[in-house]
Amino acid sequence: MSSPHLLTPEERLAEAKKLLGLPRIVAICGSTRFMTGMNEADLRETKAGKIVVKPGCDMKSPHEFWSDPVEAEALKVRLGDLHRAKIRLADEVLVVGDYIGDSTRAEIAYARSLGKPVRFTHPDVDPGASPPGA
Template sequence: MVCLCGSLRFEHLFRSERRRLTATGVIVLGPEPIGEDPTPALRHALGELHLRRIDLADEVRVVSEGGYVGDATRREIDYARAQGKAISSVEPTLDL
């Protein structure tokens, strides 16, 4: 099971990676765009929900472009690392 992490500004990459992994038989967990600008309370709740996805996953796969990793994604990577999860990236040169 893989949890996709990264900025939803790369929604097209999330869709592509989700399709690619699913086609190889991998269960994929990841954030879903909610179509609105979330309130701070909703943003916090969604962040906590995503940490629970990481808890369920065997691997965290960072979805990014041009090496961009924002603060929320960095927090998710740090959390995954603390939980002993394998971490990979769609960008082979991304320094995690």
């Protein structure tokens, strides 16, 4: 007799979301220089009936929470961990903007390693796409 298949945490999460009847969850990724575009994408995705998670802090804009460089560096690490958790929670990822920096490239690779579909507002910046004519 074979052992019962034990579900991975990701499979259990997917089952729980199904049982709860939750709409699809989309994680928005990209450079915070595109916060306006992220907010617009949030509106579009929400209008389409999806739950949206996205960066909640724009550390490029001045704020007392990250005015101290030491505290800012620690916060940046925590926010990176938090955003990866949002990607794990999501059913898909939407990358906003016409530029992909190192952090966003790492988020895309992470999402793809988890088997998450990744969409782009500017598909030509997809680091995983084949070059034209290939």
